[in-house]
Amino acid sequence: FAPRHLLSIADLTPAEFATLVRNAASHKQAIKSGAIPTSLLGSMSGKTVAMMFNKRSTRTRISTEAATVQMGGHPMFLGKDDIQLGVNESLYDTSVVISSMVSCIVARVAKHSDVADLAKHSTVPVINALCDSFHPLQIIADFLTIYESFTPKAHGLSSLGLEGLKIAWIGDANNVLFDLAIGATKMGVDVAVATPTGYEIPAEMLKIIQSAGEGVPSAGKLTQTNVPEEAVKDADILVTDTWVSMGQEEEAKKRMKAFEGFQITSDLAKRGGAKEGWKFMHCLPRHPEEVSDEVFYSPRSLVFPEAENRLWAAISALEGFVVNKGKIVE
Ligand code: CP
Ligand code: NVA
Missing domain, CATH: 3.40.50.1370 (Aspartate/ornithine carbamoyltransferase)
Structure with a gap:
């Protein structure tokens, strides 16, 4: 089973992109009115999101961590000084090892080819958290x-x-x-x-x-x-x-x-x-x-x-790519 990744909006059909936006809107409305929709409640329970960030971030980091927690999962922030990547270990080895232990990788790297390589060797969905070419979230x-x-x-x-x-x-x-x-x-x-x-x-x-x-x-x-x-x-x-x-x-x-x-x-x-x-x-x-x-x-x-909408976008993307395994549905 090859996971589906989100590296750019180019990876989505118009219907899928519009659905991710509409789902973000409806989850925002429901959660702000005080209820976590049953489709989301605990949907990431037992799932870990590895956040590999080689660059600084306020919004992407916080929205991804908050979204994962709201859905019952566990975010694991891995900054550039926390893991061996780039200093002591190749992208290939890192990708194979990390994806063997988590449900999703959210990665902020410099080159697009780095996040594309990570995705190629990962056994779990990779979501691009900003590279030099794209910023889908x-x-x-x-x-x-x-x-x-x-x-x-x-x-x-x-x-x-x-x-x-x-x-x-x-x-x-x-x-x-x-x-x-x-x-x-x-x-x-x-x-x-x-x-x-x-x-x-x-x-x-x-x-x-x-x-x-x-x-x-x-x-x-x-x-x-x-x-x-x-x-x-x-x-x-x-x-x-x-x-x-x-x-x-x-x-x-x-x-x-x-x-x-x-x-x-x-x-x-x-x-x-x-x-x-x-x-x-x-x-x-x-x-x-x-x-x-x-x-x-x-x-x-x-x-x-x-x-603020970065939070709702992160919830919608995790739902589509991790919970629903790349099937983007209303
Ligand atoms: N807009 C955005 O991605 O902000 P951060 O770099 O703070 O995550
Ligand atoms: N263009 C900016 C976006 C930061 C969110 C950068 O790549 O630094």
């Missing part, structure tokens, strides 16, 4: 946030009813954007990306994003520009992330200079002609250079509900 939470904040149209199982919305991503083309664009393509949401010259989406990633729309009747469209105002035009949601991702610290100075003029401000939204009710999102952690305080702490900002 973040994108389930982000679409939950969008689903809650905009009025969805009537929709079937393969959609969230968000077709026609437009996201403007202003800043660095990074891991969070790549999976966001894949999810948006599948959900019929358009994404306009503005990066400085030389920081555009790499060609091989563009292909992955475009192929996410194959067979999707009203797939979202991706456009790129080097002019922030152009991307912002008619956007419903303005999104950004740090200009210096973990592992890029040595490039910080160069990046700060290259990204000058890309800060999200009310003035940019006005100049570019964003929709009147535009909202702001950011996966966090946030730095002041990519978004002004007046936007970040304004009523337009969805950043704190978006962060």
